[in-house]
Amino acid sequence: MEPHLIFMDIDGTLVDNHQNISKKTKKVINHLQELGHLFYVATGRKFSSAATIANTLSPQTQVVASNGSIYSIHSQLVKHQLSKEALILIYNAVSEIAMPIFFFGEHTVFYTEELPEYFTKSDQARITNESEKEFVAIRSLSDLIDHHKEIINGIIISETDLEGLHSLKDKLEDSQLLSVSSSHFNNIELIPKGVNKATAILAIQDKLMIPSERVISFGDGINDIEMLEATGISVAMGNAQGKVKAAATYVTDSNLDDGIANFLQNHFQLTHF
CATH class of the missing domain: 3.40.50.1000 (HAD superfamily/HAD-like)
Structure with a gap:
């Protein structure tokens, strides 16, 4: 065969x-x-x-x-990686409504806001490995730019503001700087353009x-x-x-x-x- x-x-x-x-x-x-x-x-x-x-x-x-x-x-x-321009757009757009963003490298999770309990417990096996440098906090746009060459893709999650999440998804799609998708109703997956x-x-x-x-x-x-x-x-x-x-x-x-x-x-x- x-x-x-x-x-x-x-x-x-x-x-x-x-x-x-x-x-x-x-x-x-x-x-x-x-x-x-x-x-x-x-x-x-x-x-x-x-x-x-x-x-x-x-x-x-x-x-x-x-x-x-x-x-x-x-x-x-x-x-393929999110461009610096896409990362700046994402950070500024999300900062206006204070939703958590998680950016992913090959081995590392970069996060804004606070790290949710489900990321540190029930989803631990899904997003990280024990041998890795697990999480890096992003506290400013400058922090994000410093790490931009390490970032491949990302995700925005909201458990409460689904209307705001929907509006944000439209805004990011309209920018033409990245591709967006969703694996669940409460998230926006941030993907390099055309990927x-x-x-x-x-x-x-x-x-x-x-x-x-x-x-x-x-x-x-x-x-x-x-x-x-x-x-x-x-x-x-x-x-x-x-x-x-x-x-x-x-x-x-x-x-x-x-x-x-x-x-x-x-x-x-x-x-x-």
Whole structure:
């Protein structure tokens, strides 16, 4: 069988609510890797966090991180970054309404305001690794500019002012200095201009010379829609939002019910799992 190129979102897709990959999913993916199929995680997480999940599958699993801003092709790392002009715009726009911003490097989280409890506790495994310099406070625009060469992408989160968040998203989109998306109703994902998961996938597909009919993607969030629309075989998880399911050619079981493994088992006609 000719090799397929397979991309999997992480949160809500590959892992469960405790950041674990099920035994069945890992077993099916590892078997297909042994047969020569190529697997990527494709996520909004920063690179080092995504790489940690990829390595729990196998050393051969590759990474698309920061919503397509950084990705690996074999040993080569391709990186796109938010421009200094985009960072200044973001900081000034958000300062007017005092929402927290988080900027991500390959290994570091830069934050304004105060670091929320959920970042230091329940989301710890998702955003950082124990061996890293974890968090750096940004207290002024000058601080941000000092670190601008380290920053790849970012996210704005509001648990209370959803109307203000919506208006801010429109303003940032209209600037034409960056791309914006959302993985959840309460956030704005800040991405380098012209970049998303789909642009990374198309570049990888072109480099590896694998046709669209042999490219599969799995996702559950709004920021997965471009990816699903760009791949020949697109699969929404059973727990995905309606818009995401409408963008996919197939819907599988939820991330808590081995959705990835069940689809791959059926698609590749695997009988011994």
